[in-house]
Amino acid sequence: MLVHICCSVDSHYFLQRLKKELPNEQLVGYFYDPNIHPYSEYLLRFNDVKRSCDKLKIPLIMGEYDYEAWLGGTKGLENEPEKGKRCVYCFDFRVKNAAKKAVEIGEKTITTTLLMSPKKDFTQLTNALKNAVLGTQLEIFAVDFRINGGTNEQFKMAKNDKLYHQNYCGCIFGLTKQREAQNLPLTELSSDIFNKTLIGSINERLELYEKVAECEKMGISFSLDRSYFLNYRLLFGGVKFNKTAIPSYFFFYSNFKRESVKITLESDFEMTDTLRDGVIFLSLKRLNFMLKSEYKSVLELCKNPPNFDDELALRAKISGQMSLNPIIVLDDLRAGRYEIFAKNVLFNDSREILRINES
Known part of the structure:
Protein backbone atom coordinates (compact mmCIF):
# COMPACT_ATOMS: atom_id res chain seq x y z
CA MET A 1 0.00 0.00 0.00
CA ASN A 183 -4.11 40.10 13.44
CA LEU A 184 -0.55 38.78 13.10
CA PRO A 185 2.11 39.63 10.49
CA LEU A 186 3.04 37.12 7.80
CA THR A 187 6.48 36.48 9.26
CA GLU A 188 6.62 33.08 7.54
CA LEU A 189 7.07 34.91 4.23
CA SER A 190 9.92 37.15 5.38
CA SER A 191 13.59 36.52 6.07
CA ASP A 192 16.66 38.49 7.07
CA ILE A 193 18.48 40.22 4.23
CA PHE A 194 21.73 38.53 5.32
CA ASN A 195 19.96 35.20 5.95
CA LYS A 196 20.54 35.14 9.71
CA THR A 197 18.15 32.96 11.68
CA LEU A 198 15.37 35.10 13.17
CA ILE A 199 13.79 34.32 16.53
CA GLY A 200 10.51 32.42 16.09
CA SER A 201 11.14 31.80 12.38
CA ILE A 202 10.74 28.63 10.33
CA ASN A 203 14.53 28.45 9.99
CA GLU A 204 14.85 28.49 13.77
CA ARG A 205 12.41 25.56 13.95
CA LEU A 206 14.40 23.74 11.26
CA GLU A 207 17.53 24.08 13.40
CA LEU A 208 15.62 23.04 16.53
CA TYR A 209 14.31 19.82 15.00
CA GLU A 210 17.75 18.99 13.62
CA LYS A 211 18.92 19.10 17.25
CA VAL A 212 15.92 16.95 18.26
CA ALA A 213 16.90 14.31 15.70
CA GLU A 214 20.51 14.47 16.86
CA CYS A 215 19.50 14.00 20.52
CA GLU A 216 17.37 10.99 19.61
CA LYS A 217 20.17 9.47 17.56
CA MET A 218 22.64 9.89 20.46
CA GLY A 219 20.17 8.68 23.09
CA ILE A 220 20.16 12.01 24.95
CA SER A 221 17.10 12.62 27.13
CA PHE A 222 15.45 15.97 26.39
CA SER A 223 12.20 17.86 26.58
CA LEU A 224 10.54 20.50 24.40
CA ASP A 225 9.06 23.38 26.36
CA ARG A 226 6.96 26.15 24.86
CA SER A 227 7.98 29.73 25.65
CA TYR A 228 5.61 32.67 25.10
CA PHE A 229 7.20 36.02 24.34
CA LEU A 230 6.94 39.35 22.52
CA ASN A 231 8.42 38.86 19.06
CA TYR A 232 9.80 41.52 16.74
CA ARG A 233 10.44 42.06 13.05
CA LEU A 234 12.21 44.99 11.44
CA LEU A 235 10.38 45.35 8.12
CA PHE A 236 12.86 47.88 6.79
CA GLY A 237 15.55 50.09 8.26
CA GLY A 238 18.18 52.46 6.97
CA VAL A 239 20.12 55.60 7.85
CA LYS A 240 21.25 58.60 5.79
CA PHE A 241 24.06 60.90 6.89
CA ASN A 242 23.97 64.32 5.21
CA LYS A 243 21.60 62.80 2.60
CA THR A 244 23.88 59.83 1.80
CA ALA A 245 22.93 56.28 2.78
CA ILE A 246 25.39 54.66 5.22
CA PRO A 247 25.68 51.13 6.69
CA SER A 248 23.64 50.66 9.87
CA TYR A 249 22.75 47.87 12.29
CA PHE A 250 19.46 47.96 14.22
CA PHE A 251 19.25 46.19 17.59
CA PHE A 252 16.44 43.67 18.03
CA TYR A 253 13.37 45.36 19.63
CA SER A 254 14.21 48.76 18.13
CA ASN A 255 10.65 50.10 18.06
CA PHE A 256 9.80 53.12 15.91
CA LYS A 257 6.84 55.47 16.37
CA ARG A 258 7.08 56.71 12.78
CA GLU A 259 8.80 55.73 9.56
CA SER A 260 11.10 58.76 9.32
CA VAL A 261 13.09 60.46 12.10
CA LYS A 262 15.50 63.38 11.56
CA ILE A 263 18.28 63.96 14.08
CA THR A 264 21.18 66.42 14.17
CA LEU A 265 24.39 65.75 16.10
CA GLU A 266 26.35 68.88 17.02
CA SER A 267 29.61 67.01 17.70
CA ASP A 268 31.27 63.59 17.33
CA PHE A 269 30.25 60.80 19.74
CA GLU A 270 30.93 57.15 20.58
CA MET A 271 27.44 56.74 22.06
CA THR A 272 24.64 59.27 22.32
CA ASP A 273 22.16 59.83 25.09
CA THR A 274 18.52 59.24 24.23
CA LEU A 275 17.63 61.37 21.19
CA ARG A 276 14.33 62.13 19.45
CA ASP A 277 11.79 59.25 19.69
CA GLY A 278 14.14 57.43 22.07
CA VAL A 279 16.83 56.81 19.45
CA ILE A 280 20.32 55.88 20.69
CA PHE A 281 23.29 55.90 18.31
CA LEU A 282 26.24 53.63 19.04
CA SER A 283 29.59 53.69 17.24
CA LEU A 284 31.15 50.40 16.13
CA LYS A 285 34.15 51.16 18.34
CA ARG A 286 31.89 51.49 21.38
CA LEU A 287 30.01 48.31 20.49
CA ASN A 288 33.26 46.35 20.21
CA PHE A 289 34.34 47.66 23.63
CA MET A 290 31.05 46.70 25.27
CA LEU A 291 30.80 43.26 23.63
CA LYS A 292 34.55 42.58 23.68
CA SER A 293 34.20 41.92 19.94
CA GLU A 294 36.38 42.80 16.97
CA TYR A 295 34.01 43.81 14.19
CA LYS A 296 35.86 45.74 11.48
CA SER A 297 32.76 47.31 9.93
CA VAL A 298 29.02 47.63 10.42
CA LEU A 299 28.54 45.59 7.26
CA GLU A 300 30.45 42.72 8.90
CA LEU A 301 28.25 43.14 11.98
CA CYS A 302 25.11 42.88 9.82
CA LYS A 303 26.34 39.67 8.21
CA ASN A 304 27.48 38.09 11.48
CA PRO A 305 25.57 39.67 14.37
CA PRO A 306 26.06 38.81 18.06
CA ASN A 307 23.90 36.03 19.44
CA PHE A 308 20.44 36.95 20.62
CA ASP A 309 21.12 36.71 24.37
CA ASP A 310 24.28 38.85 24.16
CA GLU A 311 22.44 41.51 22.19
CA LEU A 312 19.55 41.58 24.68
CA ALA A 313 22.00 41.85 27.58
CA LEU A 314 23.73 44.79 25.91
CA ARG A 315 20.36 46.44 25.21
CA ALA A 316 19.49 46.15 28.91
CA LYS A 317 22.84 47.73 29.83
CA ILE A 318 22.33 50.62 27.40
CA SER A 319 18.64 51.44 27.84
CA GLY A 320 17.28 49.26 30.65
CA GLN A 321 15.44 45.97 31.03
CA MET A 322 12.56 45.42 28.58
CA SER A 323 13.38 48.65 26.72
CA LEU A 324 12.15 49.28 23.17
CA ASN A 325 14.45 52.19 22.38
CA PRO A 326 15.74 52.21 18.80
CA ILE A 327 19.47 51.40 19.18
CA ILE A 328 21.43 51.85 15.95
CA VAL A 329 25.08 51.03 15.36
CA LEU A 330 27.06 53.11 12.83
CA ASP A 331 30.70 52.87 11.79
CA ASP A 332 31.30 56.22 13.51
CA LEU A 333 29.22 59.09 14.88
CA ARG A 334 30.14 62.40 13.32
CA ALA A 335 28.54 65.78 13.67
CA GLY A 336 25.89 66.28 11.02
CA ARG A 337 22.34 65.57 9.89
CA TYR A 338 20.94 62.02 10.19
CA GLU A 339 17.68 60.65 8.85
CA ILE A 340 16.38 57.24 9.91
CA PHE A 341 13.90 55.30 7.77
CA ALA A 342 12.40 52.33 9.59
CA LYS A 343 9.28 50.29 10.23
CA ASN A 344 8.80 47.35 12.59
CA VAL A 345 6.12 45.15 14.12
CA LEU A 346 5.77 43.72 17.64
CA PHE A 347 3.51 40.73 18.24
CA ASN A 348 2.77 37.98 20.74
CA ASP A 349 4.38 34.70 19.74
CA SER A 350 5.62 31.37 21.08
CA ARG A 351 8.56 29.10 20.34
CA GLU A 352 9.75 25.70 21.43
CA ILE A 353 12.88 25.42 23.57
CA LEU A 354 14.93 22.23 23.70
CA ARG A 355 16.13 21.38 27.20
CA ILE A 356 18.55 18.56 27.97
CA ASN A 357 17.30 16.53 30.95
CA GLU A 358 19.76 16.17 33.80
CA SER A 359 20.65 12.54 34.59
Missing part, protein backbone atom coordinates in the same frame (compact mmCIF):
# COMPACT_ATOMS: atom_id res chain seq x y z
CA LEU A 2 1.25 3.49 -0.86
CA VAL A 3 0.37 6.00 1.86
CA HIS A 4 0.33 9.65 0.82
CA ILE A 5 1.66 11.58 3.82
CA CYS A 6 0.91 15.21 4.61
CA CYS A 7 2.62 15.74 7.99
CA SER A 8 4.08 13.77 10.89
CA VAL A 9 1.31 14.60 13.38
CA ASP A 10 -1.29 13.03 11.07
CA SER A 11 0.89 10.21 9.77
CA HIS A 12 2.47 8.94 13.00
CA TYR A 13 -0.79 7.67 14.46
CA PHE A 14 -2.36 6.80 11.09
CA LEU A 15 0.55 4.57 10.04
CA GLN A 16 0.50 2.73 13.35
CA ARG A 17 -3.23 2.12 13.04
CA LEU A 18 -2.68 0.80 9.51
CA LYS A 19 -0.01 -1.60 10.77
CA LYS A 20 -2.41 -2.79 13.45
CA GLU A 21 -5.45 -3.11 11.18
CA LEU A 22 -3.50 -4.56 8.23
CA PRO A 23 -0.57 -6.49 9.76
CA ASN A 24 0.31 -8.23 6.48
CA GLU A 25 0.32 -5.04 4.39
CA GLN A 26 3.69 -3.63 3.33
CA LEU A 27 3.46 0.15 3.70
CA VAL A 28 5.38 2.74 1.66
CA GLY A 29 5.18 6.41 2.60
CA TYR A 30 5.00 9.11 -0.08
CA PHE A 31 5.47 12.76 0.88
CA TYR A 32 3.95 14.81 -1.93
CA ASP A 33 2.79 18.24 -0.74
CA PRO A 34 3.72 21.04 -3.17
CA ASN A 35 0.96 23.15 -1.63
CA ILE A 36 3.17 23.87 1.38
CA HIS A 37 4.67 27.36 1.38
CA PRO A 38 7.34 28.56 1.91
CA TYR A 39 9.88 25.92 0.91
CA SER A 40 11.58 26.05 4.33
CA GLU A 41 8.29 24.91 5.90
CA TYR A 42 8.08 22.13 3.31
CA LEU A 43 11.56 20.91 4.31
CA LEU A 44 10.70 21.14 8.01
CA ARG A 45 7.60 18.98 7.58
CA PHE A 46 9.38 16.46 5.35
CA ASN A 47 12.26 16.10 7.82
CA ASP A 48 9.84 15.38 10.64
CA VAL A 49 7.87 12.89 8.53
CA LYS A 50 11.18 11.17 7.78
CA ARG A 51 11.96 11.05 11.49
CA SER A 52 8.55 9.50 12.18
CA CYS A 53 8.86 6.94 9.39
CA ASP A 54 12.34 5.97 10.57
CA LYS A 55 10.91 5.33 14.04
CA LEU A 56 8.20 3.12 12.52
CA LYS A 57 10.61 1.45 10.04
CA ILE A 58 8.49 2.50 7.05
CA PRO A 59 10.28 3.46 3.79
CA LEU A 60 9.57 7.00 2.63
CA ILE A 61 9.67 8.52 -0.86
CA MET A 62 10.02 12.30 -1.24
CA GLY A 63 7.98 13.64 -4.15
CA GLU A 64 8.84 16.69 -6.22
CA TYR A 65 8.09 20.17 -4.96
CA ASP A 66 5.80 21.11 -7.88
CA TYR A 67 4.74 24.38 -6.31
CA GLU A 68 4.19 26.34 -9.53
CA ALA A 69 2.11 23.51 -11.02
CA TRP A 70 -0.02 23.35 -7.87
CA LEU A 71 -0.35 27.13 -7.72
CA GLY A 72 -1.49 27.32 -11.34
CA GLY A 73 -4.66 25.41 -10.51
CA THR A 74 -5.68 27.74 -7.69
CA LYS A 75 -6.59 30.66 -9.97
CA GLY A 76 -10.03 31.91 -8.98
CA LEU A 77 -9.96 29.84 -5.77
CA GLU A 78 -7.74 32.15 -3.72
CA ASN A 79 -10.53 33.31 -1.39
CA GLU A 80 -12.21 29.95 -0.87
CA PRO A 81 -12.74 29.02 2.81
CA GLU A 82 -11.32 25.94 4.55
CA LYS A 83 -13.09 22.83 3.17
CA GLY A 84 -14.11 24.82 0.08
CA LYS A 85 -13.36 24.32 -3.61
CA ARG A 86 -9.65 25.10 -3.25
CA CYS A 87 -9.26 22.25 -0.76
CA VAL A 88 -11.06 19.89 -3.16
CA TYR A 89 -8.63 20.89 -5.91
CA CYS A 90 -5.66 20.51 -3.55
CA PHE A 91 -6.70 17.00 -2.46
CA ASP A 92 -7.28 15.92 -6.06
CA PHE A 93 -3.90 17.32 -7.17
CA ARG A 94 -1.89 15.58 -4.47
CA VAL A 95 -3.74 12.26 -4.32
CA LYS A 96 -3.78 11.91 -8.11
CA ASN A 97 -0.01 12.22 -8.11
CA ALA A 98 0.17 9.63 -5.33
CA ALA A 99 -1.87 7.25 -7.50
CA LYS A 100 0.60 7.73 -10.36
CA LYS A 101 3.48 6.93 -8.02
CA ALA A 102 1.67 3.82 -6.76
CA VAL A 103 1.24 2.52 -10.31
CA GLU A 104 4.86 3.38 -11.09
CA ILE A 105 6.28 1.34 -8.20
CA GLY A 106 3.74 -1.49 -8.43
CA GLU A 107 1.58 -0.87 -5.38
CA LYS A 108 -2.02 -2.09 -5.40
CA THR A 109 -3.70 0.23 -2.88
CA ILE A 110 -3.46 3.90 -1.94
CA THR A 111 -4.60 5.99 0.99
CA THR A 112 -3.72 9.36 2.53
CA THR A 113 -2.93 10.53 6.05
CA LEU A 114 -5.05 13.61 5.32
CA LEU A 115 -7.92 11.37 6.43
CA MET A 116 -6.56 11.79 9.96
CA SER A 117 -6.67 15.58 9.99
CA PRO A 118 -9.52 16.91 12.19
CA LYS A 119 -9.81 20.01 9.96
CA LYS A 120 -10.28 18.10 6.70
CA ASP A 121 -13.55 16.86 5.18
CA PHE A 122 -13.62 13.05 5.09
CA THR A 123 -16.05 12.89 2.14
CA GLN A 124 -13.91 15.26 0.04
CA LEU A 125 -10.86 13.10 0.72
CA THR A 126 -12.67 9.85 -0.08
CA ASN A 127 -13.86 11.35 -3.36
CA ALA A 128 -10.30 12.48 -4.16
CA LEU A 129 -9.07 8.91 -3.65
CA LYS A 130 -11.86 7.50 -5.83
CA ASN A 131 -11.14 10.00 -8.63
CA ALA A 132 -7.42 9.34 -8.43
CA VAL A 133 -7.73 5.61 -9.15
CA LEU A 134 -10.12 5.91 -12.11
CA GLY A 135 -8.68 4.09 -15.10
CA THR A 136 -6.22 2.13 -12.96
CA GLN A 137 -6.28 -1.22 -11.14
CA LEU A 138 -5.64 0.51 -7.82
CA GLU A 139 -7.91 0.15 -4.82
CA ILE A 140 -8.43 2.76 -2.13
CA PHE A 141 -8.37 2.48 1.65
CA ALA A 142 -10.48 5.17 3.31
CA VAL A 143 -11.22 4.61 7.00
CA ASP A 144 -11.93 7.30 9.56
CA PHE A 145 -9.48 6.68 12.39
CA ARG A 146 -10.49 9.98 14.01
CA ILE A 147 -13.61 8.52 15.64
CA ASN A 148 -13.80 6.84 19.05
CA GLY A 149 -11.02 8.93 20.54
CA GLY A 150 -8.62 8.58 17.62
CA THR A 151 -7.92 12.30 17.36
CA ASN A 152 -7.10 12.59 21.07
CA GLU A 153 -4.80 9.59 20.84
CA GLN A 154 -3.18 11.07 17.73
CA PHE A 155 -2.21 14.31 19.47
CA LYS A 156 -1.14 12.52 22.64
CA MET A 157 1.17 10.28 20.61
CA ALA A 158 2.57 13.24 18.66
CA LYS A 159 3.34 15.10 21.89
CA ASN A 160 4.97 12.08 23.53
CA ASP A 161 7.19 11.50 20.50
CA LYS A 162 7.99 15.23 20.25
CA LEU A 163 6.82 15.65 16.66
CA TYR A 164 6.66 19.01 14.91
CA HIS A 165 3.13 20.42 15.19
CA GLN A 166 2.68 23.08 12.49
CA ASN A 167 0.46 26.08 13.20
CA TYR A 168 -1.15 26.43 9.75
CA CYS A 169 -2.46 24.04 7.11
CA GLY A 170 0.25 24.67 4.57
CA CYS A 171 -0.80 26.80 1.61
CA ILE A 172 -0.19 30.52 1.26
CA PHE A 173 -3.91 31.28 0.99
CA GLY A 174 -4.85 29.50 4.20
CA LEU A 175 -1.86 31.06 5.94
CA THR A 176 -2.82 34.58 4.82
CA LYS A 177 -6.43 34.22 5.99
CA GLN A 178 -5.36 32.72 9.31
CA ARG A 179 -2.84 35.45 10.10
CA GLU A 180 -5.35 38.16 9.10
CA ALA A 181 -7.91 36.66 11.50
CA GLN A 182 -5.26 36.54 14.24
